[in-house]
Amino acid sequence: MKTEFGFSNLIGTVFNQGNLLFTPDGYSILSPVGNRISVYNLKENKSFTFPFENKKNISHIALSPQATLLLSVDEDGRCILCNFLRRSVLHYFNFKSPVGAIEFSPHGRYFVVALGKLIQVWRTPEAIDEREFAPFVLHREYTGHFDDVVSISWSADSRFFLSTSKDLTVRIHSVDPIEGFRPCALTGHKSTVVSAFFSQDQQTIYSVSKDGALFSWKYSPLFQAGEIIDEEAEENRDRTHIWMIKARNYFFQNANLRSAAFHPTTNLLVVGFSNGLFGIYELPMFTMLYQLSITQSNIDTLTINSTGEWIALGSSKLGQLLVWEWQSESYVLKQSSHYDSLSTLVYTPDGQRVISGADDGKIKLWDITSGFCVVTFTQHTSSITGLCFAKRGNVLFSSCLDGSVRAWDLIRYRNFRTFTAPNRVQFSCVAVDPSGEIVCAGSQDSFEIYMWSVQTGQLLERLAGHEGPVSSLSFNSSGNLLASGSWDKTVRIWDIFSRSGIVEPFPIPSDVLALSFRPDGKELSVASLDGQLSFWDVQEAKQTSLIDGRKDLSGGRKSTDAQTAENSSGNKTFTSVCYSADGSCVLTAGTSKYVCLYDVLTGVLIKKFQLSKNESLQGVLEVLNSRNMTDAGSMDLIDTQGEASDLEDRIDRTLPGAAKGDLSSRKLHPEILCQAVQFSPSGGAFAAATTEGLMIFSLINDFIFDPINLDIDITPDTTLAVCGEGEYLIALVMALRLNEYKVIERVYESVPVADIDHITQQLPTTYLANFINYLSSFAAETPHIEFHLKWMRSILSHHGEFIKGRNFEYASQLTSLQKSIVVLSKRLSQLSSNNEFSLSFILDKMQATSVINA
Structure with missing residues (x-):
């Protein structure tokens, strides 16, 4: 199998902390997710x-x-400059201190x-022809604030910008020296100034x-300012105008204004x-259009x-991201992350979606293409411990520590069956036979395996024999054997x-954490x-091989570790194992920042x-900074949250000593883990349920040169020349x-329809798997639907017996082919429905015209 997997997408987490940004066209929104940035095209x-x-x-992002x-x-002030269109890094820079705000000027020449x-x-x-040694050039520095700066806002002409601070002031700065302009401070607020903005005509400032106070400042003639103190007379001698408070308004909410x-x-x-x-207010009249409560936590x-139609709101505590269209009062986007750590995941049989379960008791269905959550199931009341699919149908089974196993209909999105035990137990794993008739769950309390009928919901049997909590269950491909692992x-x-x-029990040297059958059911990992x-070997009941993965998992040192990363392999274990489709490789992950492929x-x-290079997580750094190490331990463990100015920021509601929990809590140092x-x-592709979210790794097909039995005479030019002579079979084999993708595509498109059966019948079986993969990709991209369907039918009719005898080897190819057929059927149904509406419109138009003419 191919192993060129690379990071593809991060779903399952939509917002973590920082600020949100809309693109200039207003259709996409940028959201920080941990140490990465996700872009949602609405x-x-x-x-x-x-x-x-x-x-x-990431604490702040800015887009030109x-x-x-x-x-x-x-968080430490390290900056990355990247090309937004090409998604490539251009430059690294370190500001050497935490950044409070960052903004591009409207004309894009500066950023503050x-x-x-x-x-x-x-x-x-x-963008110049000569590469710059230092792309970041400092223009000017400004001082004057007595406390940390909170926000920055530019004027429309990019000549001035406003800065707000915790020192309760707003200051006006000019980018370049302007004759007659003097930097000034606007004072009068009694709390931290969250933001300040220029009006469109730049004659008014709102802070x-x-x-919850809103001040309106006007640039007015000096004589309207009233009496001037004598000490300031000399300073204001040459000034004709001054900024004055024209209106004070208050929101009167029993809460702090956060953004x-x-x-x-x-x-x-x-x-x-x-x-x-x-709330949404219209200025300068301070007219409240309406207020809406969207969450019980801070709106950060x-x-x-750009058009003023959509409002994006982010709440880091709940991991929530909302886009609200205020004129129609409807959601454009409403997404939220799991409140707690991911515990398990499973792919749908068609591979289009991933389902995740977490310790918050919620099950979410994620679309891989869009990256959005389709539906959330909230019936469980405790941590989700297992998810599984039957091979047929759209039924999902889940086990939970609340003592229930539920069956979910993924067509109607409802819970249609709930399985419980006669006594109160906690279920730690779940498995269903391939036919979907029987579902089993392992218990942590009674050490038994409970077996129910899916049709009736009745408890059929309790399998006893284990002397510890049952940690994992798995059915073989035929469905007659059930493997169970226990502590x-x-x-x-x-x-x-x-x-x-x-x-007959298989003795294992240590507690069993996970197990999996090979797709043919003859081997167990x-x-x-x-x-x-x-x-x-399941039939012989003997061990065939052993892999020691502690050294492979080793790496990453936590702040509390007394050992180095190289010597800390004793606590590294695999908590999840999965076979590849052909059974030649096994994918494993566990209490480490690595996923291993054997x-x-x-x-x-x-x-x-x-999985991640985020140093905000425990277990990522290989070497700890010796400056942070003291005789009492690491300084990273010192609680600095108690110095926060607000009471709600000082209150700690997290459990002490927890290794995982609320990811948005700043007191908690989550550890990098992969639960499934x-x-x-x-x-x-493969998916990993990590501390940061649901990571998708897919095959990297760009610039991969993987020839098969390549000769010196086989080149793209000679292949296309043979195809031009009408030798399509030889040209296809050469391609x-x-x-090479483009060469195969050109030869494939050049084959006449009448020669398809002849070519597929003579195609060597050596190239069959590779050709089916290309066939699936061609069908999803080009518009020749009938042409592709003829190729598919011809391949299956002439090589069906060969593939049937080796269905284990061709499992991934057949799945890809089925996926492309589903895509073609959707395209056909959409086209037919569009044609149906168009024809009905034309007929109605013709009938109306004939009536008018009559």
Whole structure:
């Protein structure tokens, strides 16, 4: 199998912290997710995640007005400049202190950065022929604030910008020296000024503070300011105008104002509060259009798109991202992450969606193409411990620590069956036979395996024999054997349809954490607490091979570890194991930042995939900073949250000593873990349930040259020349040996329809699997539907017997072919429905015209 997997997308987490941004066209929104940035295209219903990573969680992002350059800054002030269109990193820079705000100017020539009390204006890197040694050039520095700067806002002409601070002031700065202009401070607020904005004509400034006060400042003649203090007379001698407060308005909410956004064209002000309420006001009359409560937690960030129609709101505590269309009062986007750590995942049989379960008791269905959550099931009341699918149908089974196993209909999105035990137990795993007739669940309390009938919901049998909690269950491909692993250091194989009742346990050196059958059902892989993978022949009941994966998993040191990363392999274990579609490889993950891919036959580690480089997580750093180490331990464990100014920020509601929990809690240091990993049915991707979310790794098909039996005479030119002479079979074989996508596509499209059967009948079986993969990709891209269907029918009719005898080897190819057929059927149904409406419109139009003429 191919192993060129690379990071593809991050779903399952939609917002973590930082600020939200709309693209200039107003159709896409950028959201920080940990140390990555996700982009949600609301027009095309798609999303993607940038492949680059910051060293720590991203605190601020900024996008240039031309949507070409993107700046992302992490918690320590390290910045990445990337090309937004090409998704590639251009430059790394370190501001050397935490950043309070960062904004591009409207004309895009400058960007301003707030570093504590200091403000810096930098020139935006330009696209020039000569590469710059230092793309970031400092333009000016500004001082004057006595506390940290909170926000920055530009004027429309890019000549001035406003800065707000915790020192209760707003200051006006000019980018370049202007004759007659003097920087001034606007004072009068009694709490931290959250934001300040220029009006469209730049004659008014609006400032909002945390205590819910809105001040309107006007640039007025000096004589209207009233009496001037004598000490300031000399300073104001040459000034003719001054900024004065013209209006004071208050929101009167029993909560702190957390965020604000202003749209100058429509004079709309949107404010968000700590109680989950946000309001829309029209200025300067301070007319409240309406208020809406969307959550019970803080609204940490707000932004408005360029047209002023959509409002994006983010809540980091709940991991919630909302886009609200205020005129129609409807949601454009409403997504939320799991409140707690992911515990399990499973692919749908068609491979189009991934289902995740978490410790918050919720089950979410994610669309891989769009990256959005389709539906959320909330009936469970405790941690989800297992998810599984029957091979046929759209039925999902889930087990939970609340003592129930539920069956979900994924067509109607409802829970149609609930299975419970006679006594109160906690279920730690679930499995269903391939036919979908019987579902089994293992218990943590009674050490038994409960078996129910899916049709009637009745408890059929309780399988006893284990002497410890049952940790994992798996059915073989035929459905007659059930494997169970337990903490009693045994694996048992149950013949559930036999009446003999004899079960021979397989002895394992340590507690069993996970197990999985090979797709043909003849081999069993077992992961144990000692970090080993053992492989067992099910028929002979003997161990065939053993892989020690502790050294492969080792790496990453936590702040509390007394050992180095190289020597800390003792606590590294595999918690999930999954076979590839052809059974030649096994994918494993566990209490580490790595996902390991092994070859089963040789036991060799093929590849390691690092899940994250986010240093905000425990277990990512290889070497700890010796400056942070003291005799009492690491300084990273010191609680700095108690120094926060707000009471709600100082309160700690997390459990002490927890290794996982609420990801948005700043007191908690989550550890990088992977609770579950699984291959997609087609084998072209795999998903990992990690601390940061649901990571998708897919095959990288770009610039991969993988020839098959390549000769010196086989080149793209000679292949196309043979095709032009009418030797289509030879040309197709040459193209498949060359294994270059564009060449195969041109030869494939050149074959006449009448010669399809002849060519497929004579096609060597060596190239059959490769050709079916290309056939699936061609069918999903080009519009020749009938042409592709003829190829598919011809391949299956002439080589069906050969494939049937080797269905185990061709499982991924057949799944891809089925997926492409589903795509073609959807396209046909959509086309026919469009034609039906068009024809009915034309007929109605003709009938109306004939009536008028008559």
